[in-house]
Amino acid sequence: MTTLAITGGQVLLPDITVARADVLIDQDDGEILEIGDDLAGDVDETLDASDSLVTPGFVNGHCHVAMTLLRGYADDKSLDAWLQEDIWPTEAELTPEDVNLGAKLGLLEMIKSGTTAFADMYFMVPQIADAVEEAGLRARLGHGIVTVASDDEEARADAREGLEVARELDGRADGRISTAFMPHSLTTVGAEYLDEFVPQAREIGVPIHYHANETANEVAPIVEERGVRPMAYAAERGMVEPEDFIAHGVHLDESEIALLAEAGTSVIHCPASNMKLASGMAPVQRMLDAGVTVGIGTDGAASNNDLSMLDEARDAAMIGKIAGEDASAVPAEAVVEMMTQGSADAIGLDTGYLEEGAPADLAVIDLEQAHLTPRHDLVSHLAYAAAAADVRHTVCDGQVLMRDREVLSLDADAVRTQASEAAEALVARAEE
Numbered sequence: 507m508t509t510l511a512i513t514g515g516q517v518l519l520p521d522i523t524v525a526r527a528d529v530l531i532d533q534d535d536g537e538i539l540e541i542g543d544d545l546a547g548d549v550d551e552t553l554d555a556s557d558s559l560v561t562p563g564f565v566n567g568h569c570h571v572a573m574t575l576l577r578g579y580a581d582d583k584s585l586d587a588w589l590q591e592d593i594w595p596t597e598a599e600l601t602p603e604d605v606n607l608g609a610k611l612g613l614l615e616m617i618k619s620g621t622t623a624f625a626d627m628y629f630m631v632p633q634i635a636d637a638v639e640e641a642g643l644r645a646r647l648g649h650g651i652v653t654v655a656s657d658d659e660e661a662r663a664d665a666r667e668g669l670e671v672a673r674e675l676d677g678r679a680d681g682r683i684s685t686a687f688m689p690h691s692l693t694t695v696g697a698e699y700l701d702e703f704v705p706q707a708r709e710i711g712v713p714i715h716y717h718a719n720e721t722a723n724e725v726a727p728i729v730e731e732r733g734v735r736p737m738a739y740a741a742e743r744g745m746v747e748p749e750d751f752i753a754h755g756v757h758l759d760e761s762e763i764a765l766l767a768e769a770g771t772s773v774i775h776c777p778a779s780n781m782k783l784a785s786g787m788a789p790v791q792r793m794l795d796a797g798v799t800v801g802i803g804t805d806g807a808a809s810n811n812d813l814s815m816l817d818e819a820r821d822a823a824m825i826g827k828i829a830g831e832d833a834s835a836v837p838a839e840a841v842v843e844m845m846t847q848g849s850a851d852a853i854g855l856d857t858g859y860l861e862e863g864a865p866a867d868l869a870v871i872d873l874e875q876a877h878l879t880p881r882h883d884l885v886s887h888l889a890y891a892a893a894a895a896d897v898r899h900t901v902c903d904g905q906v907l908m909r910d911r912e913v914l915s916l917d918a919d920a921v922r923t924q925a926s927e928a929a930e931a932l933v934a935r936a937e938e
């Protein structure tokens with residue numbers, strides 16, 4: 507057995523308290539062997555965590571990781587204008603190599619900011635899976651299906667690709683990759699395709715993930731044409747099950763929150779994207795009060811514009827208070843829970859907590875920083891004050907992905923250079 511010890515740190519425990527402890531990991535099995543003050547076993551490799559907080563690796567519950575190539579390309583627009591005028595025409599020019607490089611750039615950023623698992627919806631998913639395999643993270647991946655503006659043959663081919671990705675990529679990268687069936691949204695995929703293909707995804711046994719109730723523009727047409735709220739419409743299509751998770755959930759009414767709570771369907775809150783695209787304020791405290799599992803996601807880097815879950819946590823706490831008109835809404839403990847176990851439960855991955863027998867997915871945060879001084883409350887620091895640059899080490903599945911701020915699984919300089927060249931060429935093709 508090869509072992510890794512994380513020594514000298516404070517450890518964030520599953521009940522969102524912090525205790526002084528070391529962590530011993532079995533690198534062969536990728537599991538935590540022991541958390542305690544006086545480790546017993548032999549140690550092959552050590553990561554220093556003195557003056558540091560050892561947290562579960564953060565879990566980004568909704569992303570389009572290859573969209574790093576479009577970071578800063580089109581800002582300051584609402585969702586519909588942004589997608590239709592800028593993003594979709596440019597994405598039409600993407601090559602498989604672009605998607606691989608964009609994904610690697612996003613994964614580099616995730617490792618540097620302490621994220622060890624994520625859910626992702628995009629095109630050319632095998633190229634994303636290759637990047638995940640190389641970078642060493644965990645992921646739930648799916649092909650984003652869009653049928654509006656396609657003829658029937660194209661729409662069905664797109665949905666079939668969604669099934670194929672779900673079937674073929676599940677279990678790749680030594681089990682670090684899982685899959686889901688991912689219709690883009692309730693307004694961009696026709697009911698006839700949902701009705702035909704969702705039952706086939708159930709046969710494969712994968713969750714369904716989709717954007718829902720992100721903007722008011724997405725709710726009104728369903729209410730007008732179908733006479734029901736979007737989540738009731740989704741439930742009629744069999745898309746509101748315990749393993750399913752929706753992204754955004756900004757414009758959910760009380761009946762829809764109750765439906766999600768009753769069904770056990772989770773919501774991934776994307777506060778930065780919701781603010782940037784002016785989509786609105788999600789009713790996060792009301793969802794938590796109703797018993798809905800809520801995770802946190804960055805959405806893509808083109809609507810955020812970064813992939814740091816620490817930024818996202820702060821945004822979630824801040825906007826949660828504004829939305830609830832209550833300074834005690836969405837407190838630090840809730841945010842820290844959402845960015846770890848909440849997201850992990852929502853996307854159905856066994857990660858997001860540190861205890862014996864748990865997957866060895868963690869991040870070590872350097873507390874020797876002016877902005878993290880004094881240390882009254884480390885949970886408060888995680889939610890409100892820590893930043894991506896404070897992450898010292900990142901470990902996933904027992905493997906050290908970043909040691910002392912040096913990423914080991916990817917060549918950071920090469921990834922940045924290649925991705926930036928690919929991004930420039932992509933935009934030049936799109937603007938031709």
Ligand SMILES: CSC[C@H]1O[C@@H](n2cnc3c(O)ncnc32)[C@H](O)[C@@H]1O
Nearest residue numbers: 570593627628629650651690717806
């Ligand atoms: C079909 S693959 C995924 C698709 O989603 C687009 N996208 C990125 N951010 C958002 C968002 O906030 N709402 C809806 N769709 C979004 C992305 O550009 C891809 O085309």
Ligand SMILES: [Zn+2]
Nearest residue numbers: 717753805806
């Ligand atoms: Zn999205």
